[in-house]
Amino acid sequence: MSAQGEQSRPASVAVIFAGGVGSRMGKAAVPKQFLEIHGKPIIVHTLEHFQDHPEIDAIAIAILPEMRDQLERLVRWYDLSKVRWVVDGGATGQESRHNALKAVSADFEGDTIVLLHDGVRPLIDAELISANIAAAREHGAATTCTKFNETIASSPSEVIVDIIPRDTIYSAQAPQTFQLDEVLSAYDRAVSEGEHDSIDSLSLMFRYGHEVHRVEGPRSNIKITTAEDFYICRTFFELIENRQVTGL
Numbered sequence: 001m002s003a004q005g006e007q008s009r010p011a012s013v014a015v016i017f018a019g020g021v022g023s024r025m026g027k028a029a030v031p032k033q034f035l036e037i038h039g040k041p042i043i044v045h046t047l048e049h050f051q052d053h054p055e056i057d058a059i060a061i062a063i064l065p066e067m068r069d070q071l072e073r074l075v076r077w078y079d080l081s082k083v084r085w086v087v088d089g090g091a092t093g094q095e096s097r098h099n100a101l102k103a104v105s106a107d108f109e110g111d112t113i114v115l116l117h118d119g120v121r122p123l124i125d126a127e128l129i130s131a132n133i134a135a136a137r138e139h140g141a142a143t144t145c146t147k148f149n150e151t152i153a154s155s156p157s158e159v160i161v162d163i164i165p166r167d168t169i170y171s172a173q174a175p176q177t178f179q180l181d182e183v184l185s186a187y188d189r190a191v192s193e194g195e196h197d198s199i200d201s202l203s204l205m206f207r208y209g210h211e212v213h214r215v216e217g218p219r220s221n222i223k224i225t226t227a228e229d230f231y232i233c234r235t236f237f238e239l240i241e242n243r244q245v246t247g248l
């Protein structure tokens with residue numbers, strides 16, 4: 001399929017990585033992306049935000065091979081019709097994202113905008129997706145960032161060696177949004193240089209000299225990494241449902 005098809009704008013594709021086993025979560029019956037919050041698996045909450053966004057044309061998911069059947073059942077059950085590729089995750093996050101990008105590039109053109117997002121960040125919203133697409137269209141490369149509200153200390157060993165001015169420091173989150181040909185070539189290059197376990201797409205794009213623009217996102221766009229994150233996220237869902245908080 002052509003990136004443009006009948007549209008005048010480049011396509012936008014979400015790449016959702018859900019290939020991890022969730023080892024930092026502690027004991028859970030299923031990988032964390034399949035745990036339920038508010039009656040639905042976390043991965044479904046995440047996917048629905050992209051499914052419902054008018055500017056997203058297709059979705060690719062990298063998944064643990066042993067969870068593929070279950071994911072495909074969920075995709076059918078929740079009618080996630082934009083899901084076009086379900087690819088096997090690799091041994092690392094880098095390999096999982098690379099596999100998904102290769103699948104997208106077989107069907108979409110190089111100027112396609114890809115939004116790389118963690119399956120376990122279910123509190124993403126439409127505004128943040130739109131802001132990422134707009135920033136990537138304007139600048140070529142963008143990443144969601146959020147500010148710190150606490151003192152940031154550098155402490156490579158037991159003692160604190162520096163206090164970093166927090167006004168200049170951001171936590172890089174997701175989506176991380178790039179042009180398909182540029183981000184795929186960063187992943188290809190990393191492999192050719194022997195790198196297989198880079199932390200994320202931003203790190204690779206930065207390393208290879210791309211100017212990445214910041215999209216400021218809400219602190220609520222948390223990644224469910226630990227059991228504590230799961231409970232915090234569940235509380236956010238309850239507050240949103242009960243309309244006790246707005247503007248998250």
Ligand SMILES: C[C@](O)(CO)[C@H](O)COP(=O)(O)O
Binds near residue numbers: 174223
């Ligand atoms: C991509 C990411 O969410 C940016 O903050 C983060 O790097 C993912 O880390 P993980 O170790 O794969 O959970």
